[in-house]
Amino acid sequence: EPEVTQTPSHQVTQMGQEVILRCVPxxxxxxxxxxRQILGQKVEFLVSFYNNEISEKSEIxxxxxxxxxxxxxxxxxxxxxxxxxxxxxxxCASSETSYNEQFFGPGTRLTVL
Amino acid sequence: xxKVEQNPLFLSMQEGKNYTIYCNYSTTSDRLYWxxxxxxxxxxxxxxxxxxxxxxxxGRLMASLDTKARLSTLHITAAVHDLSATYFCAVDRGTSxxxxxxxxxxxxxxxx
Numbered sequence: 532e533p534e535v536t537q538t539p540s541h542q543v544t545q546m547g548q549e550v551i552l553r554c555v556p557x558x559x560x561x562x563x564x565x566x567r568q569i570l571g572q573k574v575e576f577l578v579s580f581y582n583n584e585i586s587e588k589s590e591i592x593x594x595x596x597x598x599x600x601x602x603x604x605x606x607x608x609x610x611x612x613x614x615x616x617x618x619x620x621x622x623c624a625s626s627e628t629s630y631n632e633q634f635f636g637p638g639t640r641l642t643v644l
Numbered sequence: 645x646x647k648v649e650q651n652p653l654f655l656s657m658q659e660g661k662n663y664t665i666y667c668n669y670s671t672t673s674d675r676l677y678w679x680x681x682x683x684x685x686x687x688x689x690x691x692x693x694x695x696x697x698x699x700x701x702x703g704r705l706m707a708s709l710d711t712k713a714r715l716s717t718l719h720i721t722a723a724v725h726d727l728s729a730t731y732f733c734a735v736d737r738g739t740s741x742x743x744x745x746x747x748x749x750x751x752x753x754x755x756x
C-alpha cells in the first residue's frame with residue numbers, strides 16, 4: 532500500500548542552524564501539507580501546497596519557513612534559523628485531490644538545542 | 645476561525661466498558677475525520693465522515709456526524725487494552741486544499 536515517507540526520523544540541531552525536512556508524498560497525490568505537533572499538544576497546520584505554489588499557510592508559517600518541491604517526488608520544509616520553540620514533531624501529509632482524505636507520514640522529530 | 649473541541653481530554657476506562665468521545669466544531673463543515681495516534685507515532689486514519697448523518701463502524705469503534713449540531717461522536721464498545729491511544733478529530737472547511745483543524749485529542753487508557 533502506498534504511503535508517505537519522511538526523512539530523517541529524528542533531527543537534532545543547534546539554535547540558529549538551518550534544517551531541511553524531507554517528505555515523499557504518495558505518487559499520484561497532488562496536494563501536500565506540513566503540520567507540526569509540539570510534544571503533548573495537538574496537531575497544528577503549517578502550510579498546504581499545490582501546483583508548485585503555496586495554497587494556504589498558517590500564522591505559524593512565518594518568513595523562517597519555506598517549502599519546495601525540488602523534483603517530481605520530494606517535498607521539503609526548510610527552517611532557516613531554528614529556535615528552541617521549533618522543537619516538535621513535523622508531519623507531512625498528501626491527498627489525491629483537495630477533497631480527499633489526507634494521509635500522514637511517520638513524522639520527523641526535530642530537537643533544537 | 646474554526647475551533648474544534650474534544651471531550652473528555654483524558655479517559656481511563658475498564659476493559660469491557662462502553663464510552664463516547666465527543667467532538668464539537670464551530671463553523672459549517674461537512675467533512676470530519678478521526679485519527680488515532682500511538683505514543684511517538686504518526687496519525688492513523690480511522691474514519692472519514694462526509695455528510696450529515698454519516699455513521700461508520702470498524703471493530704469496536706463507531707463514528708457518527710451531525711452537521712446541524714456540529715458534533716461528531718466516537719463510540720467505543722467493550723473496550724480492550726489495544727485501544728489505548730490518543731484519538732483526534734479534525735475538521736476541514738470544505739474549500740479546495742484546505743487545512744485540517746485538529747481537536748486537542750482524547751488520551752484513552754483502557755485498564756485490564
